[in-house]
Amino acid sequence: MPLHKKIKLGVLVSGRGSNLQSIIEACEQNTIDAKVAVVVSNNAKAHALERAKKHHIPALVVSAPNFETKILKIFKKHQVELVCLAGFMKILSKRFIKGYPYRIINIHPSLLPSFPGLDAQGQALRAGVKKTGATVHFVEEGCDTGPIILQREVPVYEDDTQETLSARILEEEHKIYPQAIGLIATEGLKIDDGRVCLVGPKRGKNL
Ligand code: GRF
Secondary structure (H helix, E strand, O other): OOOOOOEEEEEEEOOOOHHHHHHHHHHHOOOOOEEEEEEEEOOOOOHHHHHHHHOOOOEEEOOOOOHHHHHHHHHHHOOOOEEEEOOOOOOOOHHHHHHOOOOEEEEEOOOOOOOOOOOHHHHHHHHOOOEEEEEEEEOOOOOOOOOEEEEEEEEOOOOOOHHHHHHHHHHHHHHHHHHHHHHHHHHOEEEEOOEEEEOOOOOOOOO
16 A cells, blocks of 8 residues: 555547556556546547556547547546646647646657757757757646756767657656656645746755
């Protein structure tokens, strides 16, 4: 029996679900004080749904119209405390985001604020940067904006293709997403002048 109360996660997905998988595994291995309460997809064909089902996690599909109202209802039923966007390909409204103040997080395959939006890896290759990476951040209105929780850098090599660079970044995504959830669940985070800081005993330490 865990000593701590586990934070309940609602994970929003649209596709492959490899980040969802890394979160599920971290929860099951008790690396983080969290539990995936429900997975919701806007795409019935998302492989992420199969991953959830394999782990006996409720996996639901919502479709337009009013998909946000449907998601909110599901999250309420499952008592979701933290919303994790994991390859969710829809922009959430101001109203939805306000309903979970600094309780929605996202992972993005670049070192934000560089290369927001679609095809972050392609943007990095076209810009010719020598380093890029992955970012976990709180979601605010706007595309891939909001206070940054964790970032991890990866090198960009001369012979990189979209595939090789994406794979290198993804490896880091799978580490920092569960880690960021763990920080929220166990340490507690606050936002001070746009910066994310620890509130617990480790406060002042570098994230
Ligand atoms: C990841 O690269 C994530 O950073 C981005 O969408 C992709 C989702 O991959 N937001 P997966 O569905 O988690 O495998």
